[in-house]
Amino acid sequence: MHAPLPSVAVPAAIGELNWTHRLAALGPRFYTELPPAGLPDPHWVATSADCARLLGWPATGWQTPEALRVFSGNALWPGMRPLASVYSGHQFGVWAGQLGDGRALWLGELDTPQGPMELQLKGAGRTPYSRMGDGRAVLRSSIREFLASEAMAALGIPTTRALALTASTALPVRRETTETAAIVTRVAPSFLRFGHVEHFAHHGLHDELRELVQHLIEHHAPQCQAAPQPVVALLAQVATQTADLLAHWQAVGFCHGVMNTDNMSLLGLSIDYGPYGFLDGFDPGHVCNHSDTQGRYAFARQPQVAYWNLHALAQALLPLIPGDEEAAAALLREALQAYPDRFAQAMLLRMRAKLGLREARDGDGALVDDWLRLLAATRVDYSIAHRRLGEAQLPAGAEGLRDLFLDREALDAWLRRYRDRLAQEPEDPAQRRAAMHAVNPAVVLRNHLAETAIRQAEAGDFGEVQRLLDVLRRPFDAPERAADADFPPDWAQHIEVSCSS
Template sequence: MNAPLQAAETGRWTHRFASLGPDFYTELPGTGLPDPHWVATSPDCAALLGWPADWWTRPEMLQAFSGNAPLPGMKPLATVYSGHQFGVWAGQLGDGRALLLGGVDGPNGHFELQLKGAGLTPYSRRGDGRAVLRSSIREFLCSEAMAALGIPTTRALAITGSTTLKVQRERVETGAVVTRVAPSFLRFGHFEHFTHHGMEARTRELFDFFVRHHAPACADAPNPVTAALAQVAAQTAELVAQWQAVGFMHGVMNTDNMSMLGLTIDYGPFGFMDGFDPGHICNHSDHQGRYAFARQPQVAFWNLHALAQALLPLMPGVETDAEAAGDALIESLEIYRERFGTALLGAMRAKLGLSADVDERGEDGPLIDDWLRLLAAHRTDYTIAHRRLSGFDPAQPVEAAANAALRDLFLDRAAFDAWAARYAARLKIEPADALATRAGRMDAVNPAVVLRNHLAETAIQRAEAGDFDEVRRLLAVLRRPFDAPAQASDADFPPDWAQTLEVSCSS
């Protein structure tokens, strides 16, 4: 094994979070998987850490990342946090089935590694501390798929499984462990926990930790608290804009599932849009539709307000004028509205192949809005429609054979033709060089393949039967989402049986 991996195993493990002290976590060994085996590993995530592609071939790695025998320097611990779940204060939560192992420094910076599914912790509440193979495959594949799409996310290094560990969910399933990777797993809920329990000194300690490691520029700002909150708000806005642009639904945007680094975190009942429906609810546990697709931007803003409330005790002058301190925090969140609108418009322009500097009269926004309304009215497949849009020829009549692949997606031909005429007129004012490269630029931002539920389900069913080849094949496809796949069905419409699939908070 080469030197970088050996160093990471022995001398380069650190544990930043452990420096905060026992009020922030509980140190415990966890409970690993009996008779573990590899399900899949991510070469891209390994490369991010600076590890060789064959790191997993060493026997100690299987034991370490199944939760059985930590490597030298690892210090497994579960962190405590609280949060709002479905808009209601839920009290103390914490890592109920996750163990933070520590971090490694590599060529791309510092990354923490966390095991999900390695047994009970003090924060498991009524849970069993385990993860099942089904949900582990979904998280593993989607973490790496989102990274390949260019969307900020926690990563997934590996899945290990066990045929002898049985876990009860809606049915009896086999257990698994996912190794997550991120610069930090800090959540809004970490700050909410200490403020809600009156532990303001600990809130300050955690804030200073966050600024030191993840927002150093804020330390020298006139008000580090508002500066840091504005940074989190801006990163969150850009993240959610990318979700909306690609048709991704998180499914459970509780404050404890919101990353302080603007990462997609905690993959559970997620989904990618098939037929476009702004009101679609991907989480069948979300009975009120709080986290429907179209509501995600506003929910993120609400969650930021909850974070602002948690940071209020840290504001200068809060003892003498709490209202003014609160107003200053809320004002720092306004960057969210600005950044989200700008980021989403930019992403949608790119998806439609439009150059921003040509839109002198501000007509791109209405054109994009009407495109989305057209998709919604027809429940047109979101990914396929955008992919076919790159083949639209503005020099040909709308009804020409060259445009049939796109036009045939819409039953109401007249409605599509009217919008397409506006789109063709808009494309004709693009600079000649931009028009010549339009199709390639659009195909570089409109994926051919996303992790649709039916693709994940097929891989899961085969894995549960002991065949992991489909998980690994699908990972290879999702690593290159903008390329037309060799297996055409990966980029095709979902089969009829996919309509019966449901994902929930147990997924």
């Protein structure tokens, strides 16, 4: 029996909070209710002003001692109701059985100017779904998740958010070495995953499956209710949202690292930042997760893996389609076709924008593909190449771009085709450069930037975490410190991130 946590006052800067518990209304078959296991003697590491504003809070003033207790798992605000949800899933393509929130606790849904937002503590101790784990998160991985959540949001990529990061040196956690315990407060319209649906389908719990999907449609996809087959319409919507998300990832050069079905959001959000990475040199075969020895989740494979995961979701939804099973399966396959069609369109749209092309013309796909082949041939830095392509719109600006390539003749041949294409939609070069810089980030969260912040934080200095957060909030602006947008240092080649990261 877990002892209840004390209730503490909400900071005056926030005012009254209105909590709802729509997920909890589904009943205890969907979760286990229990309090978090707090951090002893906690301290703030960082907070996100942007995420606070998303909730309708001020940027500052809410970080009181009472709030620190709440976001380190030692107290609750009135109306919070902590619980861990159950789900299952496929991990590295293999059915893994029951999983669930093994180190995350849902606190409830908060009314915000953006609609209901769920708050969740990650790293708040063992739950019935922790399996052999301790339910804790370490400072290293928590900094990575905190920064990535806010960096992706600033890039315009759908994502869960991070409000706060707390830690405690009084609670050592054993991983490869002894590390510092930490808790990230995560925010999202919903943390429901493909794995939630798979769990009830796999165990033949069709009544519960129906309740869960009805909850999802009612609260997160109400437009599907009027469709002839609401469940089929829901799958098509999830497929479309997932296609848009993957186009975002591929266009910006983001590698998730662990695209298991339990790490796939039913709302098309980036979720569960573990061994992720942004590309340095462009390598379609890049594997950012040191644990992924087979390369299942290599960068270029991500779109196809998402499609595979959608098929697993469709299989889980099959019991909810009335009538003949073969006809039902055909309906779901048709809904899944929304994914490849939408992904191809969304990807080409984003790559056109990265190349400064506003209009759709025949041959654009080939031009984009050949550009990516050029980058891949000698692993040209992905982010820097696109920024310099923007600079190449101005007189003499192409020299900086040409410096990136060993085979300049191949680049020059491509540039001639590219300039011929630009001539088909004349625009002021400075305006085109500005438009390209607005979609090609100057700064992304490269591993070495995160690693530097982590090393300083582990030494007790959290200033670099906050500084880097401030830089990542403005990814398309030229950074004050040129090193943030520069090539990675040589030592960055030796950084390894794995599922424990």
